[in-house]
Amino acid sequence: MNPLETLYTALTALARNTMRSALTALGIVIGVAAVIAMVAIGSGARAKVDAAFASMGTNLLVVLSGSSQSGGVRGGFGSQPTLTWADLKAIQTQVDSVLAAAPQLRANGNLVAESGNWTTQITGTSPEFFVIRDWAIADGAPFTQSDLDATRKVVVLGATVAENLFGEASPVGQTVRISNTPFTVLGVLAKKGQSAMGQDYDDAAFIPTSAYRTKFSAGLANYIAGAIQVRAQDGQLDQAQTAIAELLRERHRLGAKADDFNIRNLTEMAEARSESTKTFSTLLAAVAAVSLLVGGIGVMNIMLVSVTERTREIGLRMALGARPVDILAQFLAEASMLSAFGGVLGVLLGVVSADYLAKQFGWSLLISPAVVGLAVGFSALVGVAFGLYPALRASRLDPITALRHE
Amino acid sequence: MALIELDGIVRSYRLGGEDFLALRGVSLRIEQGEFVAIMGQSGSGKSTLMNILGCLDTPSAGDYRLAGEQVSALTRARLAQIRSRLIGFVFQNFNLLPRVSALDNVALPLAYARVPRKERLQRARQALERVGLGDKLRNTPGQLSGGQQQRVAIARALVTRPQVLFADEPTGNLDSATSVAVIELLQQLWQAGQTIVMVTHEPDIAAHAARVITLRDGQVLSDVRQTPLVLASGAPA
Numbered sequence: 001m002n003p004l005e006t007l008y009t010a011l012t013a014l015a016r017n018t019m020r021s022a023l024t025a026l027g028i029v030i031g032v033a034a035v036i037a038m039v040a041i042g043s044g045a046r047a048k049v050d051a052a053f054a055s056m057g058t059n060l061l062v063v064l065s066g067s068s069q070s071g072g073v074r075g076g077f078g079s080q081p082t083l084t085w086a087d088l089k090a091i092q093t094q095v096d097s098v099l100a101a102a103p104q105l106r107a108n109g110n111l112v113a114e115s116g117n118w119t120t121q122i123t124g125t126s127p128e129f130f131v132i133r134d135w136a137i138a139d140g141a142p143f144t145q146s147d148l149d150a151t152r153k154v155v156v157l158g159a160t161v162a163e164n165l166f167g168e169a170s171p172v173g174q175t176v177r178i179s180n181t182p183f184t185v186l187g188v189l190a191k192k193g194q195s196a197m198g199q200d201y202d203d204a205a206f207i208p209t210s211a212y213r214t215k216f217s218a219g220l221a222n223y224i225a226g227a228i229q230v231r232a233q234d235g236q237l238d239q240a241q242t243a244i245a246e247l248l249r250e251r252h253r254l255g256a257k258a259d260d261f262n263i264r265n266l267t268e269m270a271e272a273r274s275e276s277t278k279t280f281s282t283l284l285a286a287v288a289a290v291s292l293l294v295g296g297i298g299v300m301n302i303m304l305v306s307v308t309e310r311t312r313e314i315g316l317r318m319a320l321g322a323r324p325v326d327i328l329a330q331f332l333a334e335a336s337m338l339s340a341f342g343g344v345l346g347v348l349l350g351v352v353s354a355d356y357l358a359k360q361f362g363w364s365l366l367i368s369p370a371v372v373g374l375a376v377g378f379s380a381l382v383g384v385a386f387g388l389y390p391a392l393r394a395s396r397l398d399p400i401t402a403l404r405h406e
Numbered sequence: 407m408a409l410i411e412l413d414g415i416v417r418s419y420r421l422g423g424e425d426f427l428a429l430r431g432v433s434l435r436i437e438q439g440e441f442v443a444i445m446g447q448s449g450s451g452k453s454t455l456m457n458i459l460g461c462l463d464t465p466s467a468g469d470y471r472l473a474g475e476q477v478s479a480l481t482r483a484r485l486a487q488i489r490s491r492l493i494g495f496v497f498q499n500f501n502l503l504p505r506v507s508a509l510d511n512v513a514l515p516l517a518y519a520r521v522p523r524k525e526r527l528q529r530a531r532q533a534l535e536r537v538g539l540g541d542k543l544r545n546t547p548g549q550l551s552g553g554q555q556q557r558v559a560i561a562r563a564l565v566t567r568p569q570v571l572f573a574d575e576p577t578g579n580l581d582s583a584t585s586v587a588v589i590e591l592l593q594q595l596w597q598a599g600q601t602i603v604m605v606t607h608e609p610d611i612a613a614h615a616a617r618v619i620t621l622r623d624g625q626v627l628s629d630v631r632q633t634p635l636v637l638a639s640g641a642p643a
Contacts, residue, residue, distance in 0.1 A: 001517045016505065316501045319462060321490025321518035321566070323483045399462045403501065 001326055010333035013306075024302045025342035028379050031292030032346025033353060035375045036367065038288040040354035042281020044363035049277050059099070059237050060132065063091070063228040063244060066260035081223035082260040087251055088228050092128075095243045097236035102129040103209055105226035107216045111155075111205060112177040113165040120161050122178065122205050124212025124226075130156075130189075132231040140172035140187030143208050147186075151210040155183040160202040162188045179215050183207065241265060289378075295342065296382035303335050303390035314394050315402025324395035331394045335387020336380060343379030347372055407474055409569060409601055410436035410459065415468035417454050417624075428454040430624040431468070436603065438569075441596040441634065443615035444605045451624040453574070456605045460493055460572045461485045473569050490519045494563030498575035500555045502547040502562075508534060509543040512562045519566055533561040537591060553584035560591060564600070571595070573604040577611055589614045593636065 001009070014021040065082045067074050091101045105124035110117055123129075130142050139162075143154045155176060162171050162185075171185040192201035207215075217225055232240035241263050248261050307314070314327055354367055417429040428451045436442055446452040457463035458470060461477055464485070470478040477488055489495075494515075502511045513530035521529070534540055537557040547555050556576060563571050573592065577585035593614055596602050604615060612618050613635040620627045 002520075005517060005523070312501070313503060316503070317514070317518070318486060319460070319489065319495050319501075320515040320562070321486055323486040323518070325483065326486075326518060400457050403462075403497070 001322075001329070003329075006326075006329050006333045007337065009330055010337050013310075013330075013334055014337060017306075020302060021338060024298050025338050025345070027295030027298035028292070028339050028342025028382065029295075029346040029349055031288070031295035031382075032343050032375045032379050033350035034288035034291045035285060035378070036347060036350025036371060037354045037357060038284035039281060039371045040350075040367050041357055041361075041363075042277070042284050043368070044358055044361065046274060046277040046281060048363055050274055059232045059234060060265075061230040061232060061237065061241055061244065062104075062264045063230060063248070064262040064264065065224070065227075066262070080260070081220060081225055082252065083224045083228060083248075084222045085224060086222070087248060088224060090247055090251060091228060091230060091244055094247060095240060097233050097240040097243055099231045099233050100128040100131050101228055101230045102126045102132055103224050103226060104129070104229050105209060105212050105216070105224070107212075109178055109205075109216070111161065111165060113171075113174060115167065116165055118161055118164040120158070120203050120205055122207060122212070122216070124207055124209040124216065125229075126209060129206065129229060132229050134231075135192065136190040137187045138190040139170055140185070143186050143206075148208040148210050151214060152208065153181055153183045153211055154186045154208065156187045156189060156206045157185055158189050158200075158202040158204040158206075159191045160200055161205050178205075178207070181215055183211070237265065292375075292378060292382060295379075296339070296386040299335050299338055299383060300386035300390060302338075303331060303387050304393070306334070307331065307390045307394045310394075311397060311402045311405035314397050315399045315405065318397070318399035319403060327397075328391045328395040331391035332384060332387050335391065336383040339379045339383025339387075340376075343376045346379065347376060350375065408435035409438045409440075409473055410434075410603075411469070411471040412459075413469040415455075415458060415465045415470060417451075417458060417463070418466045428624055429458070429465070432621075432624070432626055433468075434619065434626060434629065436570075436601070439596075439599055439601055441593070441602045441614075441616045442604065443612035443618045444603065444621065445607060445609070445612050445618055446621035446627075447607065450621040452605050452607075452621050454624075455621065456572060456574055456603075459570075459603060460495060461488045486518075490515065490566065492569040494566060494568035494571040496556070496559050496563050496571065496573040496576045498578040500547070500552075500559045500579070502555055502558055504548065505546055507544050507546055508539060508550065508558045508561075511547070511558055512565050515562060515566050529565055530561070533565040534558070536564065537561045551584070552580050553587055556580060556584075556588050557591060560588070560595075564595070570601045570603060573602065575606055576604060577606070577608070585611065593634065 063083060066080045085103075088101060088103055091098055102125050107122055108119060109122040110119045126148055127142055127144055130137070137156070138159065142156055143152070147154050155178070157165070157171060165171065165176065166174065171188060174185045175182045176185060177183070189202070194200050230240065230244065245259065245263055249259065252260055254260065317327060351367060358364065412435075413433050415429050415432040416427065419426045419428060432451075432455060444452050444455060454463070458465050461472070462485075464480070465478050468478065469476065472488065473492055475488070477485065480488065503514070509527065509530050512533050513526045516526040516529060531540070531543060534543060537560050539554060539557055539561065542550060542554060547558070550558065576592065577588055580588060589611055592602055592604070596616075604611075606612050613632075615632075616634045617629070617631045619629045
């Protein structure tokens, strides 16, 4: 028999037991739908976690100065100022993969308000910093380039600092004294929470670098006594890192010498987190795959019943000239058709339920064609794998005994 | 060269640890165009012989050549091809596929012989017309009488134009009037040149064959050529 006829014969055989075929296919439908829905949930959750991490700065690089050496004692990174303000300008303007860059000068300081005082970390930076860290203002406004240029004494407070100094009241417009100089509070940042190390991101205050340099360490005129924070364009973190390194090596005329700076990449933590959600979605998919396996066993069960029921038909077909391979093909075709049919319906059901779940959880619907292809392919494979044993059994029947079978 | 050549055919089965010999050295020749009845009591080995002749089974020892081809030691796939090419079967209980039209039942062996579908249906129609069922093409077995079903089965056996038609108790499930009609049909086919080998235990039916081989205990007891009983052509069943 040619393949098309084998399929037709299989279809007629399946149609003869509509209810049974439908129920068997249902096992595959549920299995395939579960795989698709679960993988979609997994990727949805992962996208959500990734997005959350992106807001904490996944595209971030930190450029630090080199280390100093004095009498054999080597300082850490940043102990030897090597980065210049011109370097910062070059990074901002000459590297395409960089979205924004800002200086970061840090010192501890005591902030005094009328209602109390609080010691925190004071960062001197530029307005780009809030863009780089993707840090929204909860109340008031951030400082601007003109505040920076005019060396205005303005401060943006972290949520923890605002709370400790002013309690429930809005600090915007209030004055805090930093090292005896009055600073006007322009705004309060949205809460960011804690780092993995337990450091409170919100326990900080930000002032323009110009004001910082007048009130804290001015440092050498041309050098940045701190770090440069960089945000790369989306998906171009690695390019940005390489480009900045090349740029700095060229600007510092390093030639064959080792780097006198250090670039750190903050995505590792996000990747670890993303990895854990990946494990979670793999687990979900594995559970779903088990249900597909159970569906496959259902196919095998029904095919075994079918072979037993149709023993005489098999004997007859053999007597009429069907080779063992013809019988094998016929039963394999039946099992594969059941699975393929179930697979197609399962994809539809899976997409619909994934869509529903995505709406419920407020996730974006993430169904990759690869997963759909995989689920359908796997269900067809299930059909062949679980149909093979019954089909082999049918093809190995002895025509004489089969013909006598009642 | 005879169409069927059996030399020293032995068939043994293992039953409960003991060897049981169903056939103990059967040798015979059947020529093209013969109408042979194989008779014997149950247990005489006639069914075993029929299975071997029909290439459904292979002998434990001995040679079987069908149309010059050595078939005693072929694989199952090769045997299936021999059956498809050279052999037509008629069974006692008809063995038609239920819920399938007479036409499709008759066309089935041609599918395994890789005949194109169009030619298949045409040949099936011709075969059904030949057995007098040209008006029942679309009927399923359930809509046909026993005699008609057996004639569909005969059409199915003829449709591949086999070298030999094997009939295993073809009238065993039919009443006497219908039996006569079926045996008459076989006789007509024989007269048209079809080689027929028929197993039966009824002497009345065997009387219509031109040669009667009687088996007992797995051996040929007698091999008699006779003038077949020819019926005045009656109405078909």
